[in-house]
Every structure is written in C-alpha cells, then in structure tokens.
Amino acid sequence: MFEGVPIVSIIILMPLIGAVCTFLLGRYEKYAKWVALSFSLVALILSVLVALVFMIEPDSTATGYHDGRGFYNFQFYESASWIKSLGITYIVGLDGIGLPMFVLTTLLSTLSILFSWDTKLRPKEYFGLMLILEVGVLGVFSSLDYFVFYVFWEIVLIPMYFMIGVWGGPNKDYAAIKFFIYTHIASLALLVAIMAMYFQAGVNSFGMEDIWRAGQTEFTKVFQIAAFGATFFGFGVKLPMVPFHTWLPDAHVEAPTAGSVLLAGLLLKMGGYGIIRVAIPTLPEGADALQIVMAIVAIASILYGAILCLAQKDLKKMVAYSSISHMGFVLLGFATFTQLGIVAGVFQMFAHGLVTAVLFMMCGVVQHHCGTRLIPSLGGLSKKMPVASTMITIGFLASLGLPGLVSFAAEFMVLASMYQTWALWLFLPIISVAITAGYYLWALQRSMFGPMTQKIDTAHVHDISWFEGAPVGILIALIALFGVFPMLIFQYIDPAAKIVLGLLGGG
C-alpha cells in the first residue's frame, strides 16, 4: 500500500508541519488546538494504517540485515545520505519492537492534545511544543542511525523543559531545570558511547545495522562492557532506574497533566526502547557481563518504587512513583535474556503507556475539579463524580495487574520469564504485586470512597468534562481490548524479539 512512499518520514513530518502552523497562527491562537489536533490525528491514522499494512501485507523486499544469527526485518525502510563526510545517513524503518511504540506515540499525543482542550495560557506555544515533542519521540522510535537517533533523542528534551517550566505547578523552575540537566547528562554518556562505537567499528558509518555487523568482530569484551555501562546509564536514567530516578517525581508533579502523560507514557519508553534496540543488540557481550546488574537494578526499582508509593500523599506523586516500579518490570524482562522476557518487556512498555496515561489524566481531572490532589483532603468523590471515579478505579485496577486488563498479561509474562532465568529469586519482585495492590486500593478507599470530605469545597465539584472523558474512555477501551487479546501486539513483538535474542547467542 505504501510502496515507494516515504510513509515513516511523512508521519514524522506531520506534527512538525503542525507545529510550524500553530506557531504561525499569531492572533488566531485560539484555533491552535484545532490545528494541533488535526495534524496529530492524521499522524495517528497513518501510523495505524502502517501497523495494519505491516502485518497484513509485509513488505517482502524490506531491507534487512542478515548476520548469520538473526535477520532484522525493517519495513518501511528509508535511507538518504545526510552528512556524507562522517558517514551519517538518515535511515528510518520500523520493526516489531519499534512499531508498537510508534503507534503508542501518535495515539498518546493525539489524546493528550484533546485532553488539554481548555488550555488558556499561551495555547499556540503549548500545542506547538506538544507536536515538537511528538516529532522527537517518533524519530527516536523509528531512526536506524545512531546520530539521527541521538538528534531526535535530544530534541525531546527541549519541549518538555518548556512544558514543565511554563505550564507547570508551583515548583516548576526547579523541576524543569532538574529534568533538563539530569537527563541531558545521561544523554551525554550515551553520546560518548556512540562515538566510541563508531570509531571502534571503523566502518565510517553511524548506521545501526553497519555498527551491529562490524561490532561482532571489532568489539572486544572489555570495550563492550564499558560501552554497555555508558549506554545503560544513558537509557536507565530515562527509564528511570533506581538510584537515578529522582528527577522523575519532581518533573511529574510539576508538569501539566498532558506533559505528565507524555513524559510517563512516551519519554520513559525511550529508555526501555534504547536498551532493547541499542544497548543489548549492539553490545551483547557487555550485556551478558552486566546481566546481573540489570536484574538487581530492575528489582530494586520495582520494590523501591512500590514502597515509596505507599508513603505518598499526593495522588500524582504516587502515580509517578508507580511508574518507577512498573518500568522496573520492563528492565527485568529484558534482563532475563529470554524470548518471553523480551516480548514481555516490550509489551509492558506498551501496556504501561496506556495505563499510566489514564492515571495521569485522572489525576489531572481530580486536580482540575477538586482543586487538590492530596489524598487526605479528598474523600467520597464517587458520589460527586461517578464517571470519573469509575475511570480512576479501572485505571488503578489495570495498573495493579487485574487479569483481563493489559498490565496483567505483561507483568505475568515478565515474572514467568524471571522464573525461567532465576527460578525462586522470583519471590523478590513478586512482593511488589502485593504492595502495588495495597497502595492503589488504599488510595482509592481514601480518595474516592468513604465519607464525603469536608476539607475542600465540594459544592462545585462536578463530573468529568467531555474532552477529558473521551481520551480516557478510548484508553480504557484499548486497555481492555489488549488485555483480552494481547496477541494483537505479541504478533508484532515476537519475531523481532527472536532476533534480539539471536544476537545474544541464545534462543
């Protein structure tokens, strides 16, 4: 269907054109949301089409890379020379790992724009920046050249810095700059690693495939361990992993709701995606040597994040810490080096993207309608906002892993793969399942049910607005759909995961 059409670039360009249009609106900035919505909607529709075509009529001539152990099969492959003198080529393409993330990006961007429908403060900048953020994230999930990857990776920082800094909460200055510098330092570790891989490979190309291929003979074990350490740090901070997670609660609490949705739903996924796309396949021996470190960090994140959630008074902060815990599952899945674990890790990223978007949106709704998110000040809201509290309940249940909803499939598979690799050490991460259920249900009890609170002016509390309800409703429908039919996503991830595993010398 898309033969000869640079469809991936077109999808990446859509929000960029949209952003330029919104910035140019001038006096007509009240139409910014319409412009932003239409461009992101076009990108969403196109990316869903791409996903369908990917599976229904696979591109048989897809440019791939064969290394004797595995075959990377990227469809919608595009390549154009960019900086010849350094061997930098603009390459984009999608495989079964990138595609779910790619579609998740267009989906969450569109829904976040819809959710922010009543933004009054500088709307044209707000929606423009959201679109630029979308460009960056789409680029990260589709680029197949390290330089291009890094450029997109860094582009993401700037709109997010402004979103937190301009539209954020009371402590936004501190949060914005902390986010910017913290994640920038991590990116720079990644940058040095990329440079080192480029020279060590010695093929005068930043193309991921070229470096993969050359790396199999050129990368010594010591080099791999060092480079893996640097890339793992770079991606891990974004993930975020304990102990480099402290930027996340600050950024989340201060960011506007849509910013939090994109931050948790997409930006954290960039970290996980980087580990499975860059770090592990390119540096398999390094990954092998540091496997246990990955596992320990993952379990620490899972448990520590969950325990911190118990102590939170702010609903949004609790959700933010729960992200640390849930992204720990992603890392744990990857660290097992099993087919199941890698599939589960990628699927957990997708699941967490959907679920956390619901949770942050609902935190935004509570903040918006009640004027506070502090759990002790809330109570009995289910009477005042029945629809909203139903949605929160579904979101919490999805996040704690209720069977039939999307996270269950993902977390169950991660734990199963953990058992394959480390057998009974499984008891460590499994504790978190109980803690997670605990903090969610406890929070639900205190904020939504029980006697009506006297601490806030409940007279003006009314139920969710249409533009808030619609995105959450769509997400909940998807959470249920993929919870019942996880195969819909597995069929994409599975073949790609097999290839990653092939590079690790297993499978």
Place this chain on the structure above:
Amino acid sequence: MSVWNYLDVFTPQLLLIVFALLMPALDYIFKDKRFISMMALAPLVAVAAALISWIFLDIWTPPESQISLIDLDIFAGLFMLVFVSVGIVVVLGSPEFIKNDKNQGEYYALILLAITGMTVVAESTDLIALFVGLEIAGISSFALSGFRKTEKRSAEAATKYFIVGGFSSALTLFAISLLYGVGGTTNIASIGSVLTTSTTPWIIDSHPVVLLAAVMLMAGLGFKIAMVPFHMWAPDVYEGAPTPISGLLAAASKKMGFAAFFKIFLVAIIVTKTDWDEAVAVLAILTMTVGNLIAVSQTNIKRMLAYSSIAQAGYILIALPVATQYAVAGGMFHILTHAFMKSGAFMVVAAMGAVAVGEKLEDFKGLSKRSPFLAFSMTLFLLSLAGIPPLAGFSSKFVLFSSAVEASFIDGQEWMIWLAVAGVLNSALSLYYYARVIKNMYMEKGPAEKVRVQPMLGAAISVAVIMVVAIGIYPDAVITACRHAGETFSGLVSGWP
C-alpha cells in the same frame, strides 16, 4: 605586473586596509552615519563572498603565493571566513549601538584593521608575519574596547586589555626568538622540518629550549584565547567594551589566537608534542571547567557570555593534544560555529542595550513577550552553545569531542577519552546557566513595553540565526571543508601524527 604578482594573496588585506583608511574621510564627508557602516560592510562582504565561492562553491582557486610570508590555503581561508563573517555581524550591529558616539569613522576603521590583522595571522606562514598580524589586530582591539573613552568601564577595559595584551605580545615575541634561534629560520613549516628531521646533535639537544618557547607561547597566546589561568582579563574587558566589540573580541579575536596556536604548536613544534600534550590537555579541561563554573554565578549577561566563551576555548583546545587531522577539523568547525553563536548572542545583548534595556540577567525577564524575535534568537544561540541538536554547536562539538574519542583508541593515548568526557560533562554544566536565561525570557514576567529591534541589528542577528540553524541541519559542506583544512594543514610538515 611584478608588484601585483607578489600581492595576489594579499588582496583581501589590501581591500580591507584601503577601506579602513577611507573611513575617517567618509565620516567627515557624510552626515548619515549608516552610509559609513555600509561602506565598512562592503569589503567584508566582498571577501566573504570570494572565500565562500572558493571553499564551498569551488568556482575559483586562489593563486600560488609568490611571497614566503603568507599563503592562502584552505585552513587560512576558513579562518578568514570566520573573521570576516564576525566582522559582518559586528558592523551590522554597530550603527544603532554607537549612534550617539563621536568618531564613528574611526570605529569602523579600527574594526576593519583588526580584521585585517586577524586575516594576516590566518594566512601567515612565517612567525614574523604572524606576529605582525597579532599586533595589528591587538592594537586595533585595544583602541576599540576603549572607544567610549569618557566611560569609566570602557576606559578600564581598554587599559586592562592593553597591559595584559602588551605582556602577552612580549612573551610571544620572546618565544619566537627562541624558535628562530633553534630552527635558524622564521618560516613555520621550515622550523617544523628542521626540528623533526635534523640530525644535527645540538638541534636535537635543544628540545628544552623549544619547550621553554612552548611554555611562553602557552602564556602569550593563552592570553589571547583566554585560557585558564590567563583568562582574568576577558570578563572585565567584555563587560566594559561596547557590546558589538565584545562580540568581535569573543568571536573573532580569540579565534586569531587559535590560528596562531595551531600553526605554532601543530606545525613548528609538533615534534615535541609528547612533551606538551598532557599539559595542554590539563589546561583545556581546566579552562572549560573554570569558565563554566564561574559563568554559573554571573548576573551580568556579558560577563556570563565571557566566561562561557572561556569554556568554549577550553573545548577548542582539545584539538591541540589530540592533534589528528580530524581533531584539527573539529577545532576549525567549532571555531566557525562558535563565531556565529557567540557573536549572535552578543548582538542580542547589543539590541537590548541599544534601547536601554540593560544587560543584567533580570533584564531578560519576560523578553519572549517584549520581543519574540530576540528571545527566540537568543534561545537558539544559547542552546547551540550548550550543544543541543540539531543546532550548529552540537555538530561541531560532536566532531571535536569524537576526535578525542578516536584518538583514545591509540595505544598510549587512552587518557584522551577524558578530554571528551570532560567536554560533555561541561556541556551539561553549561546548560544550567544557559537554561536560566531561557527561563527568564520565557517563564518569568517582565515589563510589558515592547522592545523594538533596529533593522540592521535585526539583520545581524538573522544572519547568525540562519547560520546556526543551517550549519546544524546540514553540516556536511562545512565538515568537508574543515576536513580539507585539516589535511592541508597536516601536509605542512612531515612526521605529522
């Protein structure tokens, strides 16, 4: 005929000098001072156009040099392009800034003469020509920074700059005489060949003398590029000098120091590289770290930019100890991009100074509402200085830092990876104070009145913005040119690493 033969490669300087000498006369004749600035712009644009059509469009090639003092190779050509480009930006930005000052003709004459001196340094193949160039540029800059002689800060800046500059010239000259004594010639490449290939015992034994010269040069030229610990003058001078001149000093004059540094260290005394490379590496790391650390606490934007350009000098210094063709290309590239980002940033400050807004960090509060153009341009310059893609500063830092990574794969040079690590960590540190300015511009509330940008200043800033974005998005042509420069440069002396 014969005279012109000798003057072939000297044509740009001739053009600049003739116009420089015309300036005071024009000032006397014409009442509309903007016309004078246009006349000052003419030779700069002409030289820039000629250089671009040679280096990037390949329309013509300069003739072989007939004199041994100067030669126009691609390395020199790129440096000259940096100098005249900065000159264009500075001259465009000046009329509004100095509209109430006297002696405007002399002002432009001095700018043109300073740039003449810089181009001589870039072209020099001989230590004497190099020194003469340094002095022409230096003396013109002293006078320029004291242009507002009735203003205390300006006079203080000029005095400080003059004393320090004079001292550094003396050290440089002493070093040159030592090199002459050992090499028996003042030709840079010949000194290099003599030191590299000579089997004469006393020349081989005279390495300590060469090293003494190297130390003096580090101090003498270190003053010019504001290398730590010889950087103290820079913030005071940049703060006190008229803002466009601060731009000229930071973006061009400093680069002249690098041209000289490259020529002497990487050609004349390259054979002693293993003796000084670690020292220069330490100084490079010190320079970037000290510059960035002190920049964090600045409240005056010009001082902040001054410390930031000290830090940038530290990045460029990475090219010296690494000393590969690729590193020279990276250094060149960063010199080129830094010229645009830094002069652009100073022009934004000048644009605000021209309407009496002030140059404190607080004065930038709410600028995004008062002048979206200035705020957006400043944001681009600062993000580019911090090395955020896809802006020019990222591409050049990428090449520069990656050259250190490349060199670290060679046995015995593993420590060079730390140059890259220090560079990237410092980039992260610098983001902190750049982001603060951006925060003030976009996230704070300021006075409501609009800031009007004069058309010529606007043009100057636009030129810089376009270059920063264009080089960032499509750096290939520039990187290729810089790599050519690196190749011709290393061809000057045998035994280059």
